[in-house]
Each structure stands twice: as C-alpha cells, then as structure tokens.
Amino acid sequence: MPLVFEEMNSFGFVHHRALNSREKYDSELVTIDARPDLTHVFEGDICWNVTSGRDDFYFRHPTLLWDTLSEDQIDEAREAGQLFLLDDLIEIADPRLRFIIELKVGKGDVGEAMRRLAVRLQDGLKDRYWIDGFSTRLMRLVKSADSGVPTSIHTKGVYGSRVCRTAPEFFPLSFPRLRSLHCVDVITATYKTSSARYFRRFGATIDGTFRAVREAGKTLVLGGVTSPEYFELARNSMARAAYAKFSLSELPTS
Numbered sequence: 001m002p003l004v005f006e007e008m009n010s011f012g013f014v015h016h017r018a019l020n021s022r023e024k025y026d027s028e029l030v031t032i033d034a035r036p037d038l039t040h041v042f043e044g045d046i047c048w049n050v051t052s053g054r055d056d057f058y059f060r061h062p063t064l065l066w067d068t069l070s071e072d073q074i075d076e077a078r079e080a081g082q083l084f085l086l087d088d089l090i091e092i093a094d095p096r097l098r099f100i101i102e103l104k105v106g107k108g109d110v111g112e113a114m115r116r117l118a119v120r121l122q123d124g125l126k127d128r129y130w131i132d133g134f135s136t137r138l139m140r141l142v143k144s145a146d147s148g149v150p151t152s153i154h155t156k157g158v159y160g161s162r163v164c165r166t167a168p169e170f171f172p173l174s175f176p177r178l179r180s181l182h183c184v185d186v187i188t189a190t191y192k193t194s195s196a197r198y199f200r201r202f203g204a205t206i207d208g209t210f211r212a213v214r215e216a217g218k219t220l221v222l223g224g225v226t227s228p229e230y231f232e233l234a235r236n237s238m239a240r241a242a243y244a245k246f247s248l249s250e251l252p253t254s
Contacts, residue, residue, distance in 0.1 A: 001219050002150035002185050003127045004098060005240050008039045012241025013248065014100065019044020019059045022084045029094060031248045041098045041241055048106030048113045049074060057086035057117060062105050065168055090124035099125060103133035115145040122146060130186060134167040139183040152186035152221060158209040163187060178216035187213045190223030210238040
C-alpha cells in the first residue's frame with residue numbers, strides 16, 4: 001500500500017476538480033474544518049507543455065483530447081492569474097490535504113513530461129499525493145520515471161479478477177487482469193448510481209471488488225459517489241477513499 005494511504009488515518013473525501021482553479025481550491029479549503037473526521041483529498045486534471053523551452057504543468061479539464069493551450073494562451077492566463085499551476089499548488093499546499101493528480105493531455109515528449117512531473121511531485125508533495133488516469137501507457141511511463149510514485153487507474157468496475165478499462169488509446173476498451181497491472185498501485189472503481197442497489201452492477205458487488213483488489217495487492221478507491229447516502233456506504237466499505245460528486249456541505253456534521 002502506498003505510504004500516502006498508510007498515513008491517512010481516516011476515510012478520504014475526494015473533492016472532485018478542486019485543483020482546477022485557484023478559486024476552486026480556496027473555496028473548497030474553507031469547507032474542510034466542518035468534517036475533521038475525514039481526510040480531505042483535492043483532485044485536479046493536469047495538462048502539460050514540455051516542447052522546446054517550455055516546462056508547463058497546469059490544472060485544466062480539457063473538452064477534447066487535443067484541447068491543449070498554446071504557449072501564448074498559457075502565458076496570458078498565467079499573467080492574468082487565471083491558470084493554477086502545479087508549482088502554485090506545491091507552494092501553497094495545505095498540510096492537512098492529500099492530492100490526486102489526474103493525467104489529461106499535453107504537448108511535447110510524453111515520456112519527458114512524465115519524468116518531469118514525477119520529479120516535481122516527489123520533491124514537493126512526496127507521500128501526500130497519487131497520480132491517477134485512464135491510460136496504462138501513461139502509468140508505465142510514470143513508473144519508468146520513478147517507481148516510487150503512487151499510481152491509480154480509473155476503471156468502469158471490477159468483475160472477478162479483471163477490470164473494465166476504457167482509455168483513448170489502442171485498445172480503447174480492455175479487460176486486463178488485476179495482477180497484470182504492475183504499473184498501478186490503486187484501483188479506482190466507478191459504479192454509476194442507478195435505480196439498482198448502489199455498488200451492484202452486472203453482478204459486481206463492493207465486497208467482491210474489495211476482495212479482488214486486495215488479493216492483487218492493490219488499494220481500492222471508489223468513484224462516482226453522487227449523494228451523502230452513497231458516500232456513507234462507501235465509507236463503511238473497505239475502500240480508502242471515494243470521489244464525491246456532491247458538496248461537502250451536504251454531509252451531516254460529524
């Protein structure tokens with residue numbers, strides 16, 4: 001288990017996209033005192049530009065795979081204070097927080113980008129973060145850069161000893177065995193809420209998911225939690241954290 005989870009002494013409430021702007025970071029930060037019984041995990045989407053002479057890592061949710069900012073757009077947004085950079089986060093990171101850095105898109109050599117990202121995160125936020133994404137190719141590059149960087153892969157669910165994985169790469173849909181994912185420390189399993197019982201989809205259950213993930217030597221995080229009721233179900237499971245698709249203020253005070 002990555003040290004970031006070993007040192008989390010309470011269940012993780014993942015503040016979805018809390019790092020995608022400085023304004024969002026600040027607004028989420030003022031809410032965490034209401035629930036000191038939870039570990040607060042701020043998540044954001046990281047993009048990059050490591051083309052010649054550039055060394056940019058910034059938080060932004062792209063609308064398309066090729067939706068990256070130009071060099072001029074990055075510089076203009078930075079000067080206007082409209083772009084939250086990874087370096088900004090490292091400088092102001094509240095010691096109470098943990099962080100999820102979700103890989104998105106960028107420009108330049110992707111292997112070099114992952115190497116620089118690993119160096120930055122290990123220097124500035126070691127044992128306080130993990131890198132998340134959908135692509136096993138990117139996770140392999142991260143681990144090649146630094147095997148000590150904790151990594152998570154987003155999945156559509158765990159079914160027996162396999163995961164359902166989608167990513168914008170070849171193949172876009174696959175069902176790898178959990179034990180084959182050597183580049184991954186954490187499995188993020190998302191079971192979308194429906195009229196059926198939560199955590200039950202196509203025969204999958206939360207208990208079965210946890211057992212399979214544990215037997216593969218990995219840690220479980222849950223995604224797509226859309227209400228306080230479902231969050232409490234997640235909290236009472238053997239997962240270590242859950243993505244909350246609702247406001248922290250909707251949870252009852254502890």
